[in-house]
Amino acid sequence: MESNRDLPNLLLVDDDELFCRILASALEKRGFSVLVSHNVADAVELVGDAAPEYAVVDLSMPGDSGLVLVEKLHKLDEHTRIVVLTGYASIATAVEAIKLGATHYLAKPADADEVVAALGRETGDTAAEVSGQPMSTKRLEWEYIQKVLMECEGNISETARRLGMHRRTLQRKLAKRPTKS
Amino acid sequence: MESNRDLPNLLLVDDDELFCRILASALEKRGFSVLVSHNVADAVELVGDAAPEYAVVDLSMPGDSGLVLVEKLHKLDEHTRIVVLTGYASIATAVEAIKLGATHYLAKPADADEVVAALGRETGDTAAEVSGQPMSTKRLEWEYIQKVLMECEGNISETARRLGMHRRTLQRKLAKRPTKS
């Protein structure tokens, strides 16, 4: 086994333990020294003030949102390359994540190769295709809900009120994953 | 009429001329001196090296993508507040736009108040000053359906396909238009 001293440090934060184990091992095979945490509080304690070179963080976790961690890591060291990886991907959270210092934003499922590529990617590397198909109405609604939810700072009752939707219904919609395309 | 000299300059770039006229007038009513362009090349020529304080730019246009303009404007003056407003919103373009210097990313349909709110928002600011109440999800869906239906030249089957919705359902939605705000 090589010494970890000469490997780049990578902080992996996701509440899904199985997912973490798999991704961590895949990342280690690709030459990273991986630290794992399952929530923001533990992660903050884990890194202390020694910012890692790389970070992969999920958004939806018990306790603080991953966005909080993105902000802290970026303030600690603006050179840290942070990839947000979430199963509940939305434009609203993507915009927020990038503004807070994330270098890239990926939707699950994503394999280790994609994550590594995103970690190393520079702005403008990928020619973002502009047009294509319009979103499905389901997707549109999902994006819109996320946007309003963010404006309400996560308050579900308030969001439901503004959207003219029942809180129960909103809860049910939020529980589902966004549909592709 | 007040002189334009003391009003903040706003560059509006969108290939949809009708949309431009409406939004431009709405923005002027809110105290901006609006310059309009329908493609990136014209816009670049229009501003020269005098960067506007504000910009609202669409992504999908004939010629260069709006992303190109975002980059140029941001390089010209990093204090320019740029809102990307697109009918074909996607996570990929949102990430790219923010990294290139956009301050916010909105999906059509969006009303002038939303655009102004996005223009005024501080980068990474958590204090979300919420303006008027948002559209209901029903209304948003209605607007969106109308837009896609227009692009399909009234072809209901094609529209339903693009929206990932059953033709029967789309017909029923179209049949009952009396949806209040």
Added chain:
DNA sequence: CCGGTGTGTGACATTTTGTCGCGATAAAAA
């Protein structure tokens, strides 16, 4: 004429949503 496509409609199964209520939690007010 035929095959492909689009439209309108009915009928029925499935899914989603509205609505009520409950217990638990947290913060603010009394």
Added chain:
DNA sequence: TTTTTATCGCGACAAAATGTCACACACCGG
């Protein structure tokens, strides 16, 4: 402290919306 007020998560059931299949009709080009 106790009481209010608001939030969240979730079960249950009826109402509404949607998916699905079917059929009839119109249009168009080979």
